[in-house]
Amino acid sequence: MTFNSDELTRYLELTPESRALWEEAREYLPGGDSRNSIFWRPYPxxxxxxxxxxxxxxxxxxxxxxxxxxxxxILGHGPEPVLKAVQGQLEHGLAYNAPNRHQIRLAKLLCQRLPSFDRVRFTNSGTEATLNTLRAARAFTGKSRFAKVEGGYHGTHDAVSVSIRVDPALAGEPNRPQALASSSGLADGVVDQVVVLPFNETDSALAILEEHREELAAVIVEPLLGSVGMVPAKPEFLQMLRRFTQEHGIILIFDEVISFRVAPGGCQEYYGVTPDLTSLGKIIGGGFAVGAFGGRRDIMDLYDPTLGPQVGHAGTFNANPITMLAGAVTLEELTPQVYRKLSERTDYLRHGIQQICARQEVPVQVTGLGSLFGIHFIDRPINNYRDIAAGDAALREQVFLGLMNEGVLLAPNLVGGLSTAISQPDMDAFLSAFERVLQRQN
Ligand SMILES: Cc1ncc(COP(=O)(O)O)c(C=O)c1O
Structure with missing residues (x-):
């Protein structure tokens, strides 16, 4: 297969104003934006x-x-019920120096839905949420090191900026990955705090955990490896983590910042595996900056100022009324029927992508769960980060730009998540665009 540089030419033709804005932005913002995670070449x-x-x-x-x-x-852009509620709240103030009712409404909804939630606290990002789950686990166990999986993304704080999108050539054996810094500028000793596990390799991961069982405060894992490729966990992998952590008094943390949208109670409901703590973000703020962490009452009590406090927690905009209300209204819209419909639509999309690739003789694996999907150009099953990294990166880049040219926005690594605003004709439009893009690569 040869690659079509016409995609780049067409992209440049279609986006001169974006290019001008990006050039202007670069005068003031490094790289022209504030989110490296969504940058793509030649410019976004x-x-x-x-x-x-x-x-x-x-x-x-x-x-x-x-x-x-x-x-x-998850409800698309500008859903009526969320807009209406937020517009009503705007007249009553944007942020207060005291608690508000909407926080209780959202907290109640989350505690009702998530099997692991006795108590919950809100933050302004998923990053702060995972930071707090780890801090709580350390405070509760009195231990410091923790385990995470290679390719697992948990935000941008130091502790978790380890072994995310690493170069496989530098990262050791697939079944025994080496901890590597994923950012420069980490404090001394941060990388040494992390034990890295291969995702979905149950026996190898267990062997590594056994070696470190005395030192670990926590194991943190996305039940569905999210932003790096939308790869669901094998049930036995999560069951092993639950069994092992329970046996050794280690805190099991599910990072469901992305995977919560898989089912009303998130992936923990879907898999029937209940962690001790969970971090959330994204959909629970209805489009506003948000994060949350919650779980077992005896651990979350560490945050209760009437009992201590033993773990510090603050944030000027934590649980602000706009975010709490938008999040609560969003969750109330997400009935079991809505989840079913989203999953059915996404199954249709995954199947359609597979059929098109078969017709075009392009090796592909389409991963995901519920309303999440990932497209990987490779001929063997995708189980973990190493499999993702072995995919055809050049083709992925061409297809991303090709889809942009055809009027479809995905993440640059070809992962996506559906909204309820996407109709059947929109899905068919996606599939037709995808087929045209692949045809152009031949
Ligand atoms: C699984 C997971 N955890 C944590 C985060 C960090 O969330 P935020 O970007 O809100 O800080 C993300 C963000 O994409 C994520 O996907």
Whole structure:
């Protein structure tokens, strides 16, 4: 297969205003933005408006949104009930120096839905949520080291900036990955705090855990490896982690910042595996900056100022009324029927992508669960980060730009998350666009 540089030419033709904005932005912002995770070459589009499943860029190109703000906008852009509620709240103030009722409404919804939630606390990002789950685990166990899986993304704080998108050539054996810094500038000793596990390799991961069982405060894992590729855990992998941590008094943390959208009670409900602590983010803020962490009451009590406090927790905008209300209304819209429909639509999409690739004789694996999907150009099953990293990166880049040219927005690594605003004709439009893009690569 040869690659079509016409995709780049077409992209440049379609996006001159975005390019001008990006050049201007670079005068003030390193790389022209504040999120490295969504940068793509040659430069990203600038979005000027979004409605339903459509985003419009600075050049007036309308695209179907299949990534939905890195899986956040599960009801699409500007859902009526959320907009109405937020508009009503705006008149009553934006942020207070005391608690508000909407926080109780959202906390109650989460505690009712998540099997592991006795208590919950809110933050402004998933990063702060995972930071707190780890801090709570350390405070509770009195231990310091923790285990995470290779390729697992838990935000940008120091502790978890280890072994994310590493170069496999530098990262040791697939079944015994070596801990590597995923950012420069980490404090001394941060990498040594982390024991790295291979995702979905149950026996190898257990052997590594056994070696470190006396030192570990926690094991943190995405039940579905999210932003690096949307790869669901094998049930036995999560069951092993639950059994092992329970036996050794280690805190099991599920990072469900992305995977919570798989089912009303998140992946922990889907798999029937209940962690001790869970971090959340994205959909639970209805489009506003958010995070949450929660779990066992005896651990969460560490945050109760009437009992201590033993773990510090603050944040000027934590649980602000706008975010809490938008999140609560969003969750109330997400009935079991809505989850079913989202899953059915995404199954249709995954199947369609597979059929197109078969027709075009392009090796592919389409991963995901519920409303999440990932496209990997490789001929063997995807179980973990090493499999993802072995995919055809050049083709992935071409297909991403090709889809942009065809009016479809995904993440640059071809992962996506559906919204309820995406209709059957939108799905068929995606599939037709995908087929045209692949045809152009031949
Ligand atoms: C699984 C997971 N954990 C944590 C985070 C960090 O969340 P935030 O970007 O809100 O800090 C993300 C963000 O994509 C994520 O996917």
């Amino acid at each position: 589009i600038f979005i000027t408006s979004a409605s339903g499943c459509h985003v419009v860029d600075a050049d007036n190109v309308d695209r179907l949104d299949f990534i939905n703000t890195m899986t956040t906008m």
